[in-house]
Amino acid sequence: PFYLVSTPIGNLEDLSARAAETLRTVDCVLAEDTRKARVLLDHLGIRVQVRSYPDHNQERMTPLIIREIKEGMRFALVADAGTPLISDPGYLLVRRLAAEGIPFTAIPGACAVTTALALSGLPPDRFTFYGYVPRKKGERDGLLREAAQNPYTSIFYESPHRLLATLEACAEILGEREIVVARELTKLHEEVSRG
Numbered sequence: 001p002f003y004l005v006s007t008p009i010g011n012l013e014d015l016s017a018r019a020a021e022t023l024r025t026v027d028c029v030l031a032e033d034t035r036k037a038r039v040l041l042d043h044l045g046i047r048v049q050v051r052s053y054p055d056h057n058q059e060r061m062t063p064l065i066i067r068e069i070k071e072g073m074r075f076a077l078v079a080d081a082g083t084p085l086i087s088d089p090g091y092l093l094v095r096r097l098a099a100e101g102i103p104f105t106a107i108p109g110a111c112a113v114t115t116a117l118a119l120s121g122l123p124p125d126r127f128t129f130y131g132y133v134p135r136k137k138g139e140r141d142g143l144l145r146e147a148a149q150n151p152y153t154s155i156f157y158e159s160p161h162r163l164l165a166t167l168e169a170c171a172e173i174l175g176e177r178e179i180v181v182a183r184e185l186t187k188l189h190e191e192v193s194r195g
Helices: 017-025 034-044 055-070 091-100 112-120 137-148 160-174
Strands: 002-005 028-031 049-052 075-078 104-107 127-132 153-157 180-183 191-194
Touching (some): 034 049, 091 104, 112 153, 160 180
């Protein structure tokens, strides 16, 4: 089958034995950023072909990959960090695998969404993951207005250089609400700030 392999979000030792063994047995690893995948594979001593599979190239690459799978090649898709498809490329490929009746499976592992939720101290029983906050102010504010109507814990991804502006927009749109910012998860300088 085709494998969706979760990768560490920081600490390379978080990769499961099953994930490592799967990466050893495939013919090719697909990755959004081949350099990041190569760091992990080199750490494991795995020499395998690594191909770029970025968002902007999925339409062109997917039919080729499907054909190669039908010819007997074994593939794994990895995220730069965490679980494939969660704010990473791969959805189009998985949809095509399902449509073609090609078996695929996920090798579970690290995911920044659930790691941050566990560390947050916020209610974990029901939550909504919104992905990356849009760059454009109007789209960002629209997403935050949607979150304001949601009674459950809201989780967003945001880049460090836009964090302050997003937190200011959260204060304006969401009002008085507990917020937790988590960064460098599982790394030496992991930080969780609450307020």
